[in-house]
Amino acid sequence: MNEAITQAFQERISEDDLLNCMKCGFCLPACPTYVETQDEVHSPRGRISLMMAVRDGEIDDVHEVEESLNVCLGCRACEPACPAGVNYGEMLEEARAIFYEHKDVPLQEKALRKTTLNMLFTDQEKMGKATSLLRFYQRSGLQKTARKLKVMNFFPDHMQQMERVLPDVPKRSKQYREVTFPSETAHTKATAAMFKGCLMDTLFHKTNQSTITLLNRAGCDVVVPDTQGCCGALHGHSGEKAGAKELAKQNIQAFEQADVDYIITNAGGCGAFLHDYDHLLKNDPEWAERAKAFTDKIVDFSTVLMKLDFANEMPLNIDQQIITYQDSCHLRNVLGVADAPRKLIQAIEGAHYIEMPHADQCCGSAGIYNLTQPDMSMQILDHKMENVDTTRATTIVTTNPGCLLQMKLGIERTEQTDTMHAVHLADLLLEAISTDG
């Protein structure tokens, strides 16, 4: 087993990329798991040295390395901090893929992954049905009954809290098919195609709707291509690389036909993965160029709103409140978007913006990390909430569904549901254009 893995590392993880890490340690303060553990086994340069050890066949039990990689959030905060420009995210994903392919996955976990990844996230229809089930559970009174009967007590604490923070799922009919939403300005300033995202299209459908309305108000025509699917991030991050590539091709094709200025995302996690399609498909001659054309158009909705001068042209008002912002790691570290969301919040009359300490550090959500590494995830979240509390904010704004759920979970865990809420930036902005000043 070790030999096969070592060989795969030699073939698929470039020695150049590994050697590019000069072990300077500049990544250490940026890495949430190093900050929590103070252990180089859980630092970016430590993980790179461990990948190198696997490649060189210098470790007897490669599963020690796998474990270290599993604890990595994949937030990629180490990348902007790195003086040498190491492609950490790419190496991490490839290494995880290798471990996954060589693994005797326990049957139960295999089943869970198959369900969540292959069925739910690749098929909007099934995602729809699954969320319909959730909706039925919420609306039917079963949720209340289950809570009364304390069924959830059989699950770990944070799963119970997670169950409480899940948003209500909209009725199926509201989830749109292919439509164009025209700009609401005198003339169209730009054209865009919206990437729906799986969670965003189902659990957070309202937020997608808000995003489209904001773009229309800002002067942007928006189409929602019908044949698009899941971005593939959850597949990629958990080692299912082949599945991720198939989804990438499907999406590239779907958006090629739209022929627009921008491809819009409102989920940092999806956005970053879409943005990296050119890396994902770089060795596929038929797709490399098409992937590049696709990724060049990927942009976060907040960036487009700023470009179209939305904050100046639109009166924005909300009730007086203190607001703080939690960065989406992938939006910040991969797409490089940090200022736009903050500037948009600060442009709202009534919003008193206070930056929390370490807003740029991961909240511990990280895709399905909070399910696979619950202890570390909750440790990070609890420290995050301490930082939130220093701002005295009543509203936490995020730009990614995973972060949004995690922040809601943080509010639940600290028992502040009466005084604090978490909201997606698009929903906050929609509220601000709807409120009379």
Added chain:
Amino acid sequence: MSMTWIQEIRHIVGEEYVQTKQSSLLSYAYDATPNFNTKPEAVVAPASEQEIKEIVTVCANYQIPIVPRGSGTNLAAGTTPTQGGVVLLFHRMNRILELDEDNLTITVQPGVITGDICEAVEAKGLFYPPDPSSMKISTIGGNINENSGGLRGLKYGVTKDYVLGVNAVIANGDVIQAGGKNVKDVAGYDLTSLFVGSEGTLGIITEATLKLVPLPESKQTLLASFDSIERAAETVSKVIANKLTPATLEFIDRATIQAVEDYTHVGLPTDAEAVLLIEQDGPPSICEHDIQLIQSIAIEHEAISTQIAETEERATELREARRSALSALAKRSPTTILEDATVPRSEIATMVKAIEAIALEHDVKIATFGHAGDGNLHPTCMTDLRDKDEWERVEAAFAAIFRKAIDLGGTITGEHGVGEMKSPYLAWKVGDEGIQLMNQIKHAFDPDQIMNPGKIFHRSGGEVDE
């Protein structure tokens, strides 16, 4: 046998603070120096001076090497366990013990991050000036052991100028309390100064008391470009001759300017041969007076452009030109070697030219930036350690650079330390007599050579051939 001492250490610090898994040992096999990679036998995280005392006693009994390691950012293989043994960590000893505003001192444990000390004292209007580039990562214990410098060396000095006292455990298990809060203290040999810069070879520092100064009220930033290194160097000399002492006086050469501009696009003139970043701090009126005088000196010396930052944002951008030097160069090659040969300030132009000539002669790529104000240069080599032929030429080029620095009255290392990497060259600087005396001092503290062995002193005990 090996089980025995590890068991004894486990007993002292507790099971979970002794790591012996292969993945852990691999993760502490290196520091920031290329090509030094050796696994320790155990990674140990003590919580107190008492625990360190007991660990040292066990290691002395079994003749086990101890390598103290802060955050492992050392650039001279000073914190690599090249002879195995124990890597000692300090993250459980990371408390600020006392901030004494009456005596202007701060007492800290060795594991505190230096940047955190700066933040804590600045909140009280005080200032801890030493600012190595790694200050947000490196620990104060590491800085004291290496006598780290930084960008403010010219005006404010380096770490040794701020260490008033240390506690240290030496090899026989004794705890030495050297110095204290007194500015004046001539009671016997200055053991505090001996520990500062000793690179972990004399003992384990367990506590330190640092001197603080009032925080300067304001700061001004100037960037000046020149089409010859001589003009830039003359500007530096003239600034000093005018009785001005800037807080920072940084230099980047042409190769670095091009790399930085490609990378950051801050708007450096890529036809320039040298750029100076100069900052002055202090009361606003003095700051402004000084920076304008410096600007006129630069113009007198045919600066092709000068800019004084009008806003803090602009100042940050200008600083970025210097701060991103290492990043910009590091992105250009798989292996980056950052050295710190240092010369008297008056020899900077000669040294920079000599480095260029040496790089050409050995057919290697070296760019130079550094602290022009104090003569501390960072010739930075972009190479690939897998290219054995080039690697030999790189080593020969650096040997020539060290030789030249010494010929000009300089030194082989200004702020990184000797470590294991530069130990072959130490005799060039201090002579055989110097090495012998240092060896005797080492023997008095650590007769069995368990404290960071192989560092400072070359393995063969002698010097390299010239």
